[in-house]
Amino acid sequence: MSRKTLTRRQFVAATAMSSAALITAPYVRGAYAAGKLSIGFWDHWVPGANDASTALVNEWAAKEKVEVSIDYITSNNKKIELTAAAEAQAKSGHDILQMPSWWPHAYSENLEPLNDVMEPLIKQNGEVNGTVKYLGQSGGKWLAIPATPGSQIKGPCSRIDLMKKHAGIDVQEMYPAGSPPKADNWTMETFLKAAEACQKAGFPFGIGLGETTDSVDTAGAIFQSFGAELVNAKGDVTVKTDAVRQALEFYKKLIAVLPTDAPSWDDASNNKWLISGRGAMILNPPSAWAVAKRDAPQVAEQCWTHGFPAGPKGRFAPYLPYFWGVWSFGKNKEAAKSLLTHLSSPAAIEKFVVASGGYDLPAYANMTTFKTWAEVGPPKGTLYHYPNPYNHQTLSIAASPAPPKIAQQIYFQATLTKMALRFAQGEKLETALAWAEGECEGFMRT
Structure with a gap:
């Protein structure tokens, strides 16, 4: 953004x-x-x-x-x-x-x-x-x-050719233009395997881990797919749950195959990553694809926008x-x-x-x-599934369902991505959870 x-x-x-x-x-x-x-x-x-x-x-x-x-x-x-x-x-x-x-x-x-x-x-x-x-x-x-x-929805924009060649996934077949998705096997597990395969081939997924909205929105959808909430709808702090632990374990594996500078990315970085031809997927509205039409048409003609992978608790997509x-x-x-x-x-x-x-x-x-x-x-049809015409996924925003005035602080303080990075960079899981719990308790008082 x-x-x-x-x-x-x-x-x-x-x-x-x-x-x-x-x-x-x-x-x-x-x-x-x-x-x-x-x-x-x-x-x-x-x-x-x-x-x-x-x-x-x-x-x-x-x-x-x-x-x-x-x-x-x-x-x-x-x-x-x-x-x-x-x-x-x-x-x-x-x-x-x-x-x-x-x-x-x-x-x-x-x-x-x-x-x-x-x-x-x-x-x-x-x-x-x-x-x-x-x-x-x-x-x-x-x-x-x-x-x-x-x-906007910040869904996956995949390279048709790279996903097919290196991950064995035909995104056009999975999300066909003019027809409902055929994405039962498009899960977080499949997503992680695809990210690993593309990274090994030299085309990592371009997913930011910074403090700006693109990174936070992605984290929100991933956490929600595991049912992970830092604060629930009643306003109770719920950081130390099995669902949050599962989300962090997944994120640690994903972070290991993302670009090494992803923690410093801002909202321009994933756009540039796609347009440069270095990545097999980003999570973004169709703006990067549209700029590629002008600046890198050979990239644009291989782009396909589609739905998010599903986790144990459902399929969620960032919506702003x-x-x-x-x-x-x-x-x-x-x-x-x-x-x-x-x-x-x-x-x-x-x-x-x-x-x-x-x-x-x-x-x-x-x-x-x-x-x-x-x-x-x-x-043609590259944006057909962008507006979620089949109600295939739940449109969500990071930090929900916490009361909005608390969720807004979690969102703008990038608590989700910070916690994931702390764990991925070597901090003990329970220490990272305790840090996030303290942050949320502070948000409750302000």
């Missing part, structure tokens, strides 16, 4: 395609008729993707006769997070602000409840996944609306949703709700997907089969 030169924002938006009829609830103008609405959107990595947001907002504004202003706020240097913090403290700012995954809970006391928007959207677009509920709800109240722009929140101190809350309904219509969601070349992922169950994912290439 790097913002450097060769990252997710580099790939070219897809061509336009037909959309379903726009479905949106009318905004009944009241005291703020012909008034103003201020919006803070995340500045998209994909060139041209912001244009889709602007066009959809202007379409709504012309119809409702509302004057809108849009700011696109970069996530470089945490600027979007700093904007949220400043506005929440000042009780002034945008009416609508797009927020990264954890922030609706962080600012729950300053957000307008959006049940009256979200409940009709679910009826229209289908149910949302559990991670969206976990991050977007509190006490039955919807804190924010899932935003299609920026939301963005949200649109409405500040409770906003001056035009009814107009804001109407706009969010418009941006969440099937036609609008499809436009977001097209403009991002398939990178953006809707949160709704009925929005996973747009033809963009079936048609983009090379090779």
Whole structure:
């Protein structure tokens, strides 16, 4: 998820395609008729993707006769997070602000409840996944609306040729374009054997072990596949369990066959690893593949995005949703709700997907089969399984199901990867567990 030169924002938006009829609830103008609405959107990595947001907002504004202003706020240097913090403290700012995954809970006391928007959207677009509920709800109240722009799954992107030659795995046969997965044998054990074989052949899996989100998200999915939780949903510290021990034992074996500098990787490193041709797999959205289309087409044409391996407790995939929140101190809350309904219509969601070349992922169950994912290439169908069209895996976020305000600290302190590294680099298992337990107990007090 790097913002450097060769990252997710580099790939070219897809061509336009037909959309379903726009479905949106009318905004009944009241005291703020012909008034103003201020919006803070995340500045998209994909060139041209912001244009889709602007066009959809202007379409709504012309119809409702509302004057809108849009700011696109970069996530470089945490600027979007700093904007949220400043506005929440000042009780002034945008009416609508797009927020990264954890922030609706962080600012729950300053957000307008959006049940009256979200409940009709679910009826229209289908149910949302559990991670969206976990991050977007509190006490039955919807804190924010899932935003299609920026939301992503960080699944495996494998080299077709290298996986077949060195690991004996045909990823296209396992995840065929246009058909359900045939992945019963795609397990953590198979994954580890494949990683060992590719490392021996000189093409290690490019999996980071650092403190940035790509590394943490991967660790979260692996731990969850073993049923390993550092803090459970009740808020109890559960570090010293057999499930956590099993996850760490697996990670130690995996770390042994990863690149030696993986502990220092940031979110640009795995992208570069794939594009350079040195690795047989990374775990990432399709941005690295898309940059490879431009800079290393011989690599891109051998890439296939597919599902995560399954562990003893299931198959999990890292999912990072963005949200649109409405500040409770906003001056035009009814107009804001109407706009969010418009941006969440099937036609609008499809436009977001097209403009991002398939990178953006809707949160709704009925929005996973747009033809963009079936048609983009090379090779054609490479992104077909990216949106999880068969509900083949559970979309999750690292450190869940701990209460979100505790999980957020586990996530940003990279407790999972730090613990795995301590054990892999020679620290006794029980010592590593005791360290993580102490960290989590500290998070409970802050």
